[in-house]
Amino acid sequence: MIHFLLTNLQFLLTFSLKYRRIEKDDVMKQKQTDPWRMVGVASTIGFEIFAFILSGAWLGKRLDAHFSTNHVWLAVCLIGGLLLGLVSAVFSLITMTKD
8 A cells, every 4th residue: 555655656746847847848938939028128128228318317407407517417417327227228138038
C-alpha cells in the first residue's frame, strides 16, 4: 500500500514539474510575441520621457520667475528633463525586456 502511494506521488510530482516547465516556456514565447506587451512598453517609455520634459518645463518656469531670468532656466531644465527621461526610458526598457 505504501509503495502504491509513493509511486503515485512520484508520478504526480513528475507530471506537475513537466507541466509547469511547458507552461513556463509557452508563457515566455507568448510574452515575446504579444503585440499588446509591445504597445505597453512603447507607451510607458513615451510617457516617461513626456513626464520628465513636462517636469523640467515646470521647474524651469518656476526658477525663471524666482531669479527673474529670461528663459535661461527653462531651456536648461527642458534639456535636463529630456536627458533624464531618456535615461529613465533606457532603464525601463532594460527592465521590461529582461523578463
